[in-house]
Amino acid sequence: MTSSRRGFPGHLDTEAIRKDFPVLDRVLHDGKKLVYLDSAATSQKPRQVLDALSDYYEQHNANVHRGVHVLAEEATALYEGARDKVAAFINAPSRDEVIFTKNASESLNLVANMLGWADEPYRVDSDTEIVITEMEHHSNIVPWQLLAQRTGAKLKWFGLTDDGRLDLSRIDELITEKTKVVSYTLASNILGTFNPVEEIARRAQEVGALVVVDASQAVPHTAFDVQAIQADFVAFTGHKMCGPTGIGVLWGRQELLEDLPPFLGGGEMIETVSMHSSTYAPAPHKFEAGTPPIAQAVGLGAAVDYLSAIGMDKIAAHEHAIVEYALERLLQVPDLRIIGPTTAEDRGAAISFTLGDIHPHDVGQVLDEQGIAVRVGHHCARPVCLRYGIPATTRASFYLYSTPAEVDALVDGLEHVRNFFG
């Protein structure tokens, strides 16, 4: 290690924070300490979240919204309490605008299906257009491809600049009077880019298009306000923000949730049912058919409490400092090419790169041998790899528990990779 850098400007007390994450003590491969640089894939979970999960199952487990017994009431209060916490965390005007799903992909598929089955003025059909971007995760591409194929709507997208930003130069040609929906990622999972909100929102509003934001890589890392980003729908997932897997969120504006049709039918989402037809419960329940992920929602509530106690602004500042340091050090590694912005401005905590012509799979394998966990491949964003003419990248991603020493370990590890294949 060439640097320990305690007291880094903007730095969190990672020594204390890391004590909350039991898995960070893991030792791998004959005594190598785990260096976890894959938080953009999924974050690690603090003890507080793990305790909330086991406490729920040990003390309160029951199905929600049915039954009058004590456990049913406690489980319902915990589940709905988690909704309150999430609503406050993203500054939603109403708790009823927070729909629990199983992940961000389901949230985005839910919006696409609401619009596919909607009546006018929301209906997506063969005379209309859908606009996305070339830097989307597959979860914000494929649902729209499916909707376009099924309705005959035209799918269009923003291209990318050479330095990994959205190319907004043709925005008025892309978003037109025919555009029904614009869906884009707030923070790219592969490039790390933070995208501008204002320009897209302004143009979408001009033509009356709905705006959907994939905030999966933003909500975990920065103070987030759904009212400030001028969106109609926002999707994100719990497991990237210290919560468990199996819980995602779709926030939607209340009047839209009232007007738009349900997608999945079943228990929980109804008001009355006869053999001929049914009427639906008000949102959010209209969109939560079946037994929901109760324990997972409770775990997400605990994660929100955990992050809020530390402070999202502090987490953002910490990550900014780490990313600044990581970029500085990575750019000194011979043959290393950053895929995405090379400065920390308007940038999230995921850094993708290539290392000469060594395939990322080989890079990842040799790093793993040193206890360093990174993600390799196309990161469910294959169009980005095609755009930049590369088969895949290696991605290091950081979170509130990441340290400058881990950046140093990565840089040292890459030196071993170069020697191994050199």
Added chain:
Amino acid sequence: MALVKLDSMYQDVILDHYKHPHGRGLRDGDAEVHHVNPTCGDEITLRVRYDGERIADVSYEGQGCSISQASASVLNELLVGKELEQARRIQGAFLELMQSRGQLTPDDAMEELLEDAVAFAGVSKYPARVKCALLSWMAWKDATAQALGAGDEDGPKERTA
């Protein structure tokens, strides 16, 4: 830092084939297939040419990790010139070795059959990498089925991923 365990996967034989591949490049063939390993983006386009039941050529172009590319090179070296029946025995043995999760120590007969491909034994301990090693072999099997017609018992559409 001693990378003892990794050395068992990245045998010198494998790194040699990666750096100096045999028979790379596309040439005339009776059938062509394109296979991908979607988890990491390894890709191969592979052609086979048969002279009756004898493999006259296996040509390929691809991109991917050292394991997938070295494996295609070894395949070329091993299979070109062989009779189909013998090639299938080699493919079967390689598949068995790769699916052994590191539990199989190749015996003399297997070593004789697989030659350089024995070096991939270490890869079988890494589940995420087995598909890389098998990519070209599955492509060869698919291309062979297409080249020789529907008589192949395994059908034409098997994919590695």
